[in-house]
Amino acid sequence: xMHPGLPPGWAALVGVxxxxxSLRTLVALRKxxxxxxxxxxxxxxxxxxxxxxxxxxxxxxxxxxxxxxLFLLIVTAGxxxxxxxxxxLATALTWNIWWAGLILxxxxxxxxxxxxxxxxxxxGWLVRxxxxxxAPTNNSLNLRVPRIIRSVWPALLLFIGLTWLELGTGLxxxxxxxAILGLxxxxxATVSLALFERKAFxxxxxxxxxxxxxxxxxxxxxxxxxxxxxxxxxxxLECYHGxxxxxxxxxxxxxxxxxxxxxxxxCGNCVSSxxxxxxxxxxxxxxxxxxxxxxxxxxEACFLLALLALAGFHGITMLPLWExxxxxxxxxxxxxxxxxxxxxxxxxxxxxxxxxxxxxxxAATRRIAGIAVEYKQLFSGLAFVALPLAFTYHLAHNLGxxxxxxxxxxxxxxxxxxxxxxPLSVAEKQARHMDLLIRPELLFTLQAGLILFxxxxxxxxxxxxxxxxxxGGVLAGFTLLPMILLAIAFTGFHLWLLMQPMMMRL
Numbered sequence: 001x002m003h004p005g006l007p008p009g010w011a012a013l014v015g016v017x018x019x020x021x022s023l024r025t026l027v028a029l030r031k032x033x034x035x036x037x038x039x040x041x042x043x044x045x046x047x048x049x050x051x052x053x054x055x056x057x058x059x060x061x062x063x064x065x066x067x068x069x070l071f072l073l074i075v076t077a078g079x080x081x082x083x084x085x086x087x088x089l090a091t092a093l094t095w096n097i098w099w100a101g102l103i104l105x106x107x108x109x110x111x112x113x114x115x116x117x118x119x120x121x122x123x124g125w126l127v128r129x130x131x132x133x134x135a136p137t138n139n140s141l142n143l144r145v146p147r148i149i150r151s152v153w154p155a156l157l158l159f160i161g162l163t164w165l166e167l168g169t170g171l172x173x174x175x176x177x178x179a180i181l182g183l184x185x186x187x188x189a190t191v192s193l194a195l196f197e198r199k200a201f202x203x204x205x206x207x208x209x210x211x212x213x214x215x216x217x218x219x220x221x222x223x224x225x226x227x228x229x230x231x232x233x234x235x236x237l238e239c240y241h242g243x244x245x246x247x248x249x250x251x252x253x254x255x256x257x258x259x260x261x262x263x264x265x266x267c268g269n270c271v272s273s274x275x276x277x278x279x280x281x282x283x284x285x286x287x288x289x290x291x292x293x294x295x296x297x298x299x300e301a302c303f304l305l306a307l308l309a310l311a312g313f314h315g316i317t318m319l320p321l322w323e324x325x326x327x328x329x330x331x332x333x334x335x336x337x338x339x340x341x342x343x344x345x346x347x348x349x350x351x352x353x354x355x356x357x358x359x360x361x362x363a364a365t366r367r368i369a370g371i372a373v374e375y376k377q378l379f380s381g382l383a384f385v386a387l388p389l390a391f392t393y394h395l396a397h398n399l400g401x402x403x404x405x406x407x408x409x410x411x412x413x414x415x416x417x418x419x420x421x422x423p424l425s426v427a428e429k430q431a432r433h434m435d436l437l438i439r440p441e442l443l444f445t446l447q448a449g450l451i452l453f454x455x456x457x458x459x460x461x462x463x464x465x466x467x468x469x470x471x472g473g474v475l476a477g478f479t480l481l482p483m484i485l486l487a488i489a490f491t492g493f494h495l496w497l498l499m500q501p502m503m504m505r506l
Contacts, residue, residue, distance in 0.1 A: 002320065002501040003404055010448040011495045017452050018491055022484055025459045029467065029480060060268065061132060064121045071118035071182065073416055078179025081417035086408075086424050088175040089416035094182075095172045096405045100398035102208075103215070107286075107395070110219035111212050114265035119182075120202060123189035134247050142197040145204060151299040152210050156306055159207035160351070163310050167317050168343040199250035202265055209265070214304060215391050216261040217290040217384075218457070220283055223264055223271070224255070230278045231256030239270035239279065246273040255279055260294045287457045290384050291464050298376060301383035305355050308386040308490065311394045313350035315497040357486060358386070364482035369470045381469045385458045385487060392454025393494040396447040403437040405504055429504075447498055451491060458487045 078090030085091040102113055114120070128135035162181075165171045171178060185206075192201035202209050225231045239255040242248035251263045255270050255278075270279045316322060329335075330342040362379050412418065436443065466480045 002503060003400055005499040005501055006444055006447055006495070008499065010444050011499055014448050014452050014495055015492070018455055018488060021456055021459060022488060025463060025484065026478075026481070029463060060115070063116050064118070067116050068118045068121050071122075075179045075182055077416040077418075078175040078177075078182070081175055082419070082421060083175060084418060084421065084423050085173040085175060087412070087418035087421040089412040089418070090175040090178045091172060092409060092412050094178050096401065097409060100402040102212070103391075103395050103398055106212055106215045106219055106391075108219070108221070110216040110221050110223075110261050110266060111209075111264055112266040113212060114202060114209050115267045117209070119185045119189045119206075120199065122186050123193045123201070126190050127193045133245050134242060140193060140197070141195050143195055145196050145200045149204060151297075152204065152303050153299050154205045155207050155210040156299070156303050158205060159211065159303075159306065159310070160347075162207055163313070164344065164347060167314070168340055168347065169338075198248065198252060199265070203251040203263055210303060211307065213262045213264075214300070214307065214387060216264075217294050218287045218388060218391055219261060220286040221281060222261055222284055222289070223266060223279065223281055224258060226278050226280045228256065230276050234276070236275070238273040238275060242269065243273045260289055262294065262300070287388060287460065290387050290457065291460045294384060296377075296380035296383065298380050301380040302355075304383045304386040304390070305358055306351060307394075308390040309351045309354040311390045311397070312354065312490075312493060312497065313347065315393070315397055315494075315502075316350070318503045319497075319500050320503070354490075357489070358383070361482040361486040365466075365470070365479060368482070369479045371470065373469060378469055381465050382462065382483060384465060385461045385483060388454040388457035388461065389487065389490050389494070392450040392457075393497070396450040396494075396498060399446060399450075400443065400498070400502065401504075403443055406437055407431070407435045451494055451498070454494075455487060455491045458491075459484070462487065 074090045074093060077088055081088045081090065105113060125131065128139050165177075165181070169177070171181065188205065189201045192205060193199060234256065237254060237256075238246075240249050240253070247267075247269050249269055250265055250267060253264060253270075255274070258264065326339060326342055326346060329346070330339045333342060333345070335342045359379070362375065362382060365382070366373060366375055366378055415421065462480050462483050466483065470479050
């Protein structure tokens, strides 16, 4: 069963808006940029709710217990339930609901999922042997993470490996493999917690956590000091070291110096441990962090480009032409059977082509600028342009699946093993296909709006970061033209993907 794509009329409207925004940006780049004075709401309703959830241990514990119970139910269904993917809770909930819903929640509550992640919760219970309060230090070897892996390179490699498993081996249609993958994540989190200090798995290894961390740079919420002067006078740093009852920051963050959401897991330890009650959730303009505040690093830049590349690659593999194309390529290279060799080559190409296009645009920008700017510095600083383009397409793509493929999920909640159930008939698939959670017109509006919003944020990233890195006066607009054209190209590609008929996940 195929999903219809975005109507051409919607794509045309987005295309016109993209041209208008590009021209306005080129004009604006010829003028000096004035960094806006951002006012943040420190006492917002969402911030108040999240503060209560993270500060009150029992509420957070109850939420963790509920998610652990759901995770164990998913594992049980995957290991012992029906192998029919659309009739098994493990595959239906994990790949149709959880992943799409996770991306959506990032836009509203940032990295809060990491605070209640069942993988980390189970690892903590197994190693710390405590439900609440701080555990003795001898429950772990507390080794320092070796410098060679103290980056996001391990998470990036695991992210690519997870994509290879998901798309190359048919993991999304295999309940048992889905359950084993979930257990493997728990094992990795547990071993990491038993060996290394704090939560090295969350900061350096978890591909889901690092994806959430980078995407949360676009979130309209942040955990920050209410008064930076209070943090400046603080000498005890309970937010970093913890207290007798509260664990330290799991990812080595000091609140007084925190400027990004990237490595914050929203666990609330700093909220509970601060003696001055100076840590608050607050609202901010969406994307302000990606536009202005986030610091560029080489490994992080490569992760952002991988997010952009793999988001598009996921879309390509769900097109009708994918099967024909990969089969033709397999015959060309003499591949047979599962076609894993052909898929692996295609995956590497899917990573290499966007990276080469971005690298070429950076090189062209540096050449046009004609000033002494290190290529690596420019590469890292402008890589944030990939973040909004990847996130909004990722969200628009998953939105199409979740509103069309969520029907029947409550049946699986009450029969998670799929006992006595048969594969979906053509009539049932057609009924699910027609039973959308929202009207098609609203879906298309949201998808088109998301793509346009991502492009607008990308232009803001280029404008502010470009003029900071390339002070070129009236030439700034022409200097950044290669990067603007790159953003236009990726936006056009994402629109084209959304316009194509798309295969159902299950």
